[in-house]
Amino acid sequence: MxxxxxxxxxxxxxxxxxxxxxxxxxxxxxxxxxxxxxxxRAIAVTPRMDSAQVWARYRWSLDPVQRREAALLLASRSKDSPQRQRRLLAGQGWGPAPLAAVALKQQALAAQRLGRPSEAKQRWRSLLERFPTSAASADARYYLKGKDAQLKQQLLSQQPAHPATLAAAAELPDDANQDTLQANALHLARWGPRWPGAASLMRRSCGTISGIGLLQEQRLSLASALAELGDGQAAELCLQGTPLQPPQALIIGRTLLRGTPAQKRRGEALLLDLANAHPQSEEALKAAALLSEPLRPKQALLDGLPLSLQERSADVAAARVRLNGNRNGLEVLKRWPDHPAIWQLQWDLARSALLEGQWNQALSVLNTIPGNKLPDPLAARQQFWIGFSLAKLGRQEQAERVWDSLVKDYPPGYYTWRAEARLGGGDLPALRGETAAAATRTIKANNTGMGQGWSPLNSGIPLVDQLWRLGLRQEAWDTWRSSQADVKPSPQSQLIEGRLRLGVQDYWTGLNRLWRANLRLVAPDDETQLQLHQSQHPRPLLPEFSAAAQQEAVRLELLLAIARQESRFSPGVRSPVGAVGLLQLMPATAAEMAAAPISDDDLQEPGRNTILGARYLAWLLEEWQGNIWLTAASYNAGPGAAGSWRTEELAQDPELWVERIPYPETRLYTKKVLGNLWAYLKPDWEGRDRSRSR
Structure with missing residues (x-):
């Protein structure tokens, strides 16, 4: 024991x-x-993750929120397989979070694509019952409405700017009466005049002679919307003598200025009447700007403006300087250094001095407004020409310091390229031949990953940012658009809208919004500057562009640079002179490149257009022995015109040579294309040199 x-x-x-x-x-x-x-859990699910990483979170994460996010991101990558989407999204509509409404919507859409109408209807009803005020509920009302007048009325009143609502308003039944026609047209005029089908409904509502039954306020709304679309004639017909209020007078007058000579005269009279009747209004100030806009404004129109309005209008002051042979220009620049009209005046005065070789005068003008008071593109232009003028005055060391700062502080573009060239760099790679084709193959191989180029949206709306992060770009756009119905646009909102539009492949409008933001954002922070630069140089339709670049042995980045400027990557675009498609080919030029007749429909096909455009570009490069300046100018104005502009200055000071191009459109086009090219050649730019203070 x-x-x-x-x-x-x-x-x-x-x-x-x-x-x-x-x-x-x-x-x-x-x-x-x-x-x-x-x-x-701390690492958020984003499009930068490959599918294996996202799947691991969907399958093994202990956090149900993260599992749902992973399911939605995987489903957004499985658009070609609604069956897989249905499996991934099963059970993800739980809880009260806004993302649950999105999951229910995606479930309903997957069921519809699989031909399961009862299941889809059940998901739509669940969505509408549980989340009646969510943006996604607009889609539920749209799909459930049928002939339910109450659901349609809820759609129109509760979510007036949502795309589903605009689609419902544009769908006019065959038996619709005049009241329904007018109600739908007025809704579209207020919330979505550019929606497909809106213009025809608004014209029908106005009537060819008189909009029967329309009140004066309704006529003003319809006429203003038609004017926004550029249809001044329809806007005038719709008015039928209705007295104009300042906002409508401004919109219609602006549109008429772009019309026929007769319409232009009526527009001028309308804007002049507005300015004199309401001289203290914001609309009067904008009317004065429109009447001052041409490079050679009419003296009589400016004299007809009220004196008090003339005194407070920077646009009128700039116009007076131009009319008076540039006299008093520096005084006007100093008085309104923060005004866009004065920024343009500064460049006009500087360019005039530069072309005349008046380097000291150019420096005086360029230094009048500090660079930190200008948007980045204008500040970069200013800094380049300050350096150029200093170099011409023999102050090379100072010039190089200015150019060095320019290269470090601003995104890759035309003026940073020229600054690098002046510093002894800036060499372009081979733009045609086997070397160019080989570079394209390398680029194509390096652009196959998921989420390349993705960055946070930072819209200020948590749900929109979350949807963007989960690859649900259409949902992000719909939700953001619904929230911005009555918000006055700003440069920051234009940046967000531009990025969202690119996300839903609306490159035409998206790049326009980004361009406007770029010309109004002054001294943006580092993150905004980087986002704006990266967003402005997308690479859509890369398989088509890559195939064309390889087949015709031209550099891919040059094709992208031209397509961005020509069509903003919109295959269906037609120019007023008849150019068609991504690379805006004239039918005769395309037929010559194809060695056979070719239809406009064929030219709208991306693969066909890019190959013929690349072939024409290769021919121009060969014609000009690789000279990119003459090639770019020729693509816009034709080789005959560009050839007539050749001088010794092209080799010595190509920047000045461009400024002497007699066609303003070609002058701007050449700089834009070459700036695009340099930006596309520098895809790894990560922002300004943070070791320096700007």
Missing amino acids: AAAQRACVSAGPTRGLLLLGGTSILTLMAIVGGQRLLRQ
Whole structure:
């Protein structure tokens, strides 16, 4: 018994030590595992993750929110497989979070694509019952409405700017009466005049002679919307003598200025009447700007403006300087250094001095407004020409310091390229031949990953930012658009709208919004500057552009640079002179390149257009022996015109040569294309040099 007791006593500490050690190991393992899970949870699901990483979170994450996010991102990557989407999204509509409404909508859409109408209807009803005020509920009302007048009325009143609502308003039944026609047209005029089909409804509502049954306020709304679309004639017909209020007078007058000579005269009279009737209004100030806009404004129109309005209008002051042979220009620049009209005046005065070789005068003009008071594109232009003028005055060291700062502080573009060239760099790679084709193959191989180029949206609306992060770009756009119905546009909102539009492949409008933001944002922070630059140089339709670049042995980046300027990557665009498609080919030029007749429909096909455009570009490069200046100018104005502009200055000072191009459109076009090219050749730019203060 004693021996047994001794054995138990000796075994007790041993078991205790084993138990203590095992507990410590398990605790350590739990801590390590917990930390790993916490780290995994802290890493948000984003499009930068490859599908294996997202799948791991969908399958193994302990966080149900993260599992749902992973399911939605995987589903957004599975658009060609509604069956897989349905499996991924099963059970993800739980809880009260706004993302649950989105999951229910995606479930309903997947069911519809699979031909399961009962299941889709059930999901739509669940969405509408649980989330009646969410943006996604607009889609539920749209799909459930049928002939339910109450649901349609809810759609129109509760979510007036949502795309589903605009689609419902544009769908006019065959048996619709005049009241329904007018109600739908007025809704579209207020919330979506550019929606497909809106213009025809608004014209029908106005009537060819008189909009029967329309109140004056309704006529004003319809006429203003038609004017926004550029249809001044329809706007005037719709008015039928209705007295104009300042906002409508401004919109219609602006549109008429772009019409026929007769319409232009009526527009001028309308704007002049507005300015004199309401001289203290904001609309009067904008009317004065429109009447001052031409490079050679009419003296009589400016004299007809109220004196008080003339005194407070920077646009009128700039116009007076131009009319008076540039006299008093510096005084006007100093008075309104923050006004866009004065920024343009500064460049006009500087360019005039530069072309005349008046370097000191150019410096005086360029230094009048500090660079930190200008948007980036204008500041970069200013800094380049300050350096250029200093170099011409023999102050080379100062010039190089200015150019060096320019290269470090601003995104890649035309003026940073020219600054690098002046500093001894800036060499372009081979733009045609086997070397160019090989570079395209390398680029194509390096652009196959998921989410390349993705960055946070930072819209200020958490749900929009979350949808963007999960690859649900259409949902992000719909939600953001619904929230911005009555918000006055700003440069920051134009940046967000531009990025969202690119996300839903509306490159035409998206790039326009980004361009406007770029010309109004002054001294943006580092993150905004980087986002704006990256967003302005997308690479859509890369398979088509890459195939064309390889087949015709031209540099891919040059094709992208031209397409961005020609069509903003919109295959269906037609110019007023008849150019068609991504690379805006004239039918005769395209037929020559194809060695056969070719239809406009064929030219709207991206693969066909890019190949013929690349072939024409290769011919121009060969014609000009690789000279990119003459090639770019020729693509816009034709090789005959560009050839007539050749001088020795092209080799010595190509920047000045461009400024002497007599066609303003070609002058701007050449700089834009070459700036695009340099930006596309520098895809890894990560922002300004943060070791420097701007």
